[in-house]
Amino acid sequence: MTATLMDGNSLRDEIIAGLATQIEQMGSPAICLATVLVGDDGPSQRYVKSKHKKAGEAGMVSRHHGLDADATQEEVEAVVRELADDPSVHGILVQLPLPDGLDPEPVLDLIPAEKDVDGLTERSMGRLVRNRPGLVSCTPLGVLRLLEKYSVPTSGARAVVVGRSTLVGLPLSLLLNRKGVDATVTMAHSRTADMAAVVREADIVVGAAGQARMITADMVKPGAAVIDVGVSRTEAGIVGDVDFDAVAEVAGWITPMPGGTGPMTIACLLENTLTAARLQGL
């Protein structure tokens, strides 16, 4: 393998240790992350469980609200409204996707901007677009932290983000385009013509489409940084967007899957929770 491995587990541990120190120096206030999970999807349950475990390691408290898969829109909204009004809760995360039949938009928009540790509400997204301070979606933040940690040049670099979701692709494209990061960003998606040619132009490739192993070695410019955010559930288990073994022979940097962007999402969620607590005067 020629590529440098971008190790999300070790950077996550470093970030969490730093958070634990900061919280201790603040006198260990009870900084609380609340999660809401609707339904009994196995992988979602595991993600949420690891968010709570890592919150504990960072010196935070956490609270979980599980609702049955047949919960109504009103029931889900009532839980989020209660957390929004509770001054002992500093961050609220509603695990997505919600089961079919539930509309996530009105649920997310009940989260006050200062508790929106996922950066998904209209106000948080608006602040991101307007370049104003606010909480930003955790997975895109985690990608930036990895690029920074591994000194991947971004200024003037061509970045191609494959996937345009509001959770990852869209906010990440905006962050890569920001002053200080200064990449030239292309958002590619399922209707992009000649995807291979578009990706081949990139110094930084982010796979965030949820299409198993769609980014193959022939699509990658030698020396490029390749970041895998994709999650596809296949018979072989959970698979990323990048054909790792072959791409690692061409790329300059690559994230493993698992152990790349997943752990970084959790680290940045906890960073956001500390920021949220501070926004609320702690």
Ligand code: GUN
């Ligand atoms: N589902 C998969 N990733 C995420 C995430 O980062 N936040 C939320 N809320 N749901 C998710």
